[in-house]
Amino acid sequence: MKIANKVKGLPPSGIRKFFDLASSIPDVISLGVGEPDFVTPWRVREASIYALERGYTTYTSNWGLLELRELISKYMFDATGVDYSPKNETLVTTGVSEGIDLAVRAIVDPGDEVLVVEPSYVSYRPCVIMAGGTPVSVSASVDNDFKVTREDLEAKITDRTTAVIMNYPNNPTGAIMPRKDLEEIADLAVERDLMIISDEVYEKMTYEGKHASIASFNGMRDNTIALNGFSKAFAMTGWRLGYACGNAEVIEAMMKVHQYTMLCAPITAQMAAIEALKNGQDDMRQMIDEYNRRRRVIVKGFNDLGLSCFEPKGAFYAFPSVKSTGLTDEQFSERLLYEKHVIAVPGSVFGESGVGHLRCSYATSMEQIKEALGRIADLLQEIQKEQAPKIRTKS
Amino acid sequence: MREVLELLEKDARLTPKEIAEQTGMDEAEVANFVAAMEARGVIKRYKAIVDWDKFGDEAVYAIIEVSVSLDRGVGYDSIAERISKFPEVVNCMLVSGDHDLNLLIKGKTMKELAFFVAEKIAPLQQVQHTATHFMLRAYKTEGEIMFDREEDKRLVVHP
Ligand SMILES: Cc1ncc(COP(=O)(O)O)c(C=O)c1O
Numbered sequence: 001m002k003i004a005n006k007v008k009g010l011p012p013s014g015i016r017k018f019f020d021l022a023s024s025i026p027d028v029i030s031l032g033v034g035e036p037d038f039v040t041p042w043r044v045r046e047a048s049i050y051a052l053e054r055g056y057t058t059y060t061s062n063w064g065l066l067e068l069r070e071l072i073s074k075y076m077f078d079a080t081g082v083d084y085s086p087k088n089e090t091l092v093t094t095g096v097s098e099g100i101d102l103a104v105r106a107i108v109d110p111g112d113e114v115l116v117v118e119p120s121y122v123s124y125r126p127c128v129i130m131a132g133g134t135p136v137s138v139s140a141s142v143d144n145d146f147k148v149t150r151e152d153l154e155a156k157i158t159d160r161t162t163a164v165i166m167n168y169p170n171n172p173t174g175a176i177m178p179r180k181d182l183e184e185i186a187d188l189a190v191e192r193d194l195m196i197i198s199d200e201v202y203e204k205m206t207y208e209g210k211h212a213s214i215a216s217f218n219g220m221r222d223n224t225i226a227l228n229g230f231s232k233a234f235a236m237t238g239w240r241l242g243y244a245c246g247n248a249e250v251i252e253a254m255m256k257v258h259q260y261t262m263l264c265a266p267i268t269a270q271m272a273a274i275e276a277l278k279n280g281q282d283d284m285r286q287m288i289d290e291y292n293r294r295r296r297v298i299v300k301g302f303n304d305l306g307l308s309c310f311e312p313k314g315a316f317y318a319f320p321s322v323k324s325t326g327l328t329d330e331q332f333s334e335r336l337l338y339e340k341h342v343i344a345v346p347g348s349v350f351g352e353s354g355v356g357h358l359r360c361s362y363a364t365s366m367e368q369i370k371e372a373l374g375r376i377a378d379l380l381q382e383i384q385k386e387q388a389p390k391i392r393t394k395s
Numbered sequence: 396m397r398e399v400l401e402l403l404e405k406d407a408r409l410t411p412k413e414i415a416e417q418t419g420m421d422e423a424e425v426a427n428f429v430a431a432m433e434a435r436g437v438i439k440r441y442k443a444i445v446d447w448d449k450f451g452d453e454a455v456y457a458i459i460e461v462s463v464s465l466d467r468g469v470g471y472d473s474i475a476e477r478i479s480k481f482p483e484v485v486n487c488m489l490v491s492g493d494h495d496l497n498l499l500i501k502g503k504t505m506k507e508l509a510f511f512v513a514e515k516i517a518p519l520q521q522v523q524h525t526a527t528h529f530m531l532r533a534y535k536t537e538g539e540i541m542f543d544r545e546e547d548k549r550l551v552v553h554p
Binding site: 019022023028030032033034035037039121122289293294296297300343345349350366 | 402545
């Protein structure tokens with residue numbers, strides 16, 4: 001059978017295989033899940049059920065329901081201060097996942113280079129490759145709290161560079177980009193006429209001040225494709241709903257691809273999202289307050305155990321370093337799984353600058369977090385015991 | 396500070412240390428605040444929400460609608476206070492609409508509750524009329540839903 005070379009070349013999803021084994025372990029605790037542990041707020045589910053009862057089972061406009069786009073436009077204005085027309089600057093997508101794909105396909109020609117700021121979510125590079133472009137890694141360093149700098153980007157820019165994909169608040173590190181750090185990136189993008197594809201799906205999950213969108217800087221509204229969605233903030237991962245906002249020209253281009261490949265996002269999810277934006281703010285706030293409490297517990301937990309963990313100020317991930325154990329992130333995560341039945345994703349999965357770290361999601365209950373920390377403490381003690389004799393022979 | 400009360404309202408057994416870790420406050424600060432709230436009566440009491448049905452006890456509940464005619468000098472508060480002092484009365488509130496006081500009462504048998512209403516509530520001078528609704532089943536009590544929790548259906552790993 002023939003499989004296209006482009007597809008053959010995509011990295012296999014190795015970690016899935018590794019962790020598929022994990023589902024058979026009965027008392028496993030997973031810090032490996034990148035989705036909320038909350039079920040979608042009941043009022044949102046109920047609105048969708050009601051829509052089904054009334055026969056909302058059809059296609060919608062390719063752009064998405066106008067009422068939803070109007071609500072999104074208002075939400076984006078409140079969240080970022082940027083005004084997008086609901087008519088042709090707001091496109092409803094099947095998750096941010098589709099938004100990433102559309103954005104890249106709309107602007108990348110074969111041979112173009114796209115900078116991907118790492119550590120990063122795993123789908124950016126494959127999307128660039130599928131669009132015929134070349135992904136180029138840019139490492140954000142733990143020494144700068146995983147914030148990307150102008151110099152980091154400049155070092156990788158060539159005359160083929162067309163775009164930068166970045167994601168703050170960040171998966172897997174929990175890093176955010178405060179306004180003052182974004183400014184130099186915005187300046188660079190304007191100077192070099194780079195499109196910034198900004199994945200802001202964790203925008204509501206910031207624990208120190210409001211999220212800053214790069215689109216809100218002078219000249220950047222038209223140089224940014226802002227991607228956001230309902231998966232994280234409203235605990236709606238399974239509904240597959242997101243949106244893209246930007247200048248009309250680029251959003252219309254994305255819409256062209258969308259209309260031929262996806263047609264439209266599911267109407268049941270769109271009806272649910274209308275309720276989420278209209279009346280779901282309280283439910284959302286409560287979930288975010290709970291993440292914040294867990295964040296404090298897990299970060300302090302890791303630091304107390306000697307696994308140095310920079311303070312994540314967004315999303316729902318902690319990214320402690322395991323370098324002090326003498327093990328690689330993969331070795332550590334494997335032992336943690338097989339010996340202690342705790343899942344944490346090795347940081348190297350997310351790029352070079354993730355090496356030596358573990359991604360630990362705190363989208364899991366407080367009891368589970370505490371139990372997991374206890375088991376990690378046990379493993380650390382065992383590792384220390386094994387290593388003690390070695391140290392003695394050295395001295 | 397509000398957050399401390401919200402946490403305790405959900406789980407009264409949280410220690411000041413745990414609350415401090417979760418909120419980023421100081422442990423002593425939490426302890427002092429809780430003590431102050433107890434002293435002011437903002438925190439009235441700590442108790443468990445018990446599903447007596449599950450335990451095997453056959454408790455009987457009824458909602459009683461009470462219509463009151465006020466005498467000169469006797470307001471709702473004093474009649475409500477009088478009714479509230481009976482241990483059978485779980486909740487007592489003044490409501491708008493076609494009756495005045497709305498009670499939730501608890502007893503061991505229907506007969507016991509019927510007699511309680513007949514002997515203690517109905518004969519009160521200001522009480523004009525009562526209507527008794529026996530509870531057949533509780534679905535949600537004090538914010539607790541009596542249905543099974545929705546289980547976690549997520550895959551164990553998602554990048
Ligand atoms: C950074 C990032 N972007 C996008 C997604 C996918 O979001 P959606 O469910 O909206 O497709 C995820 C999900 O884990 C993510 O972490």
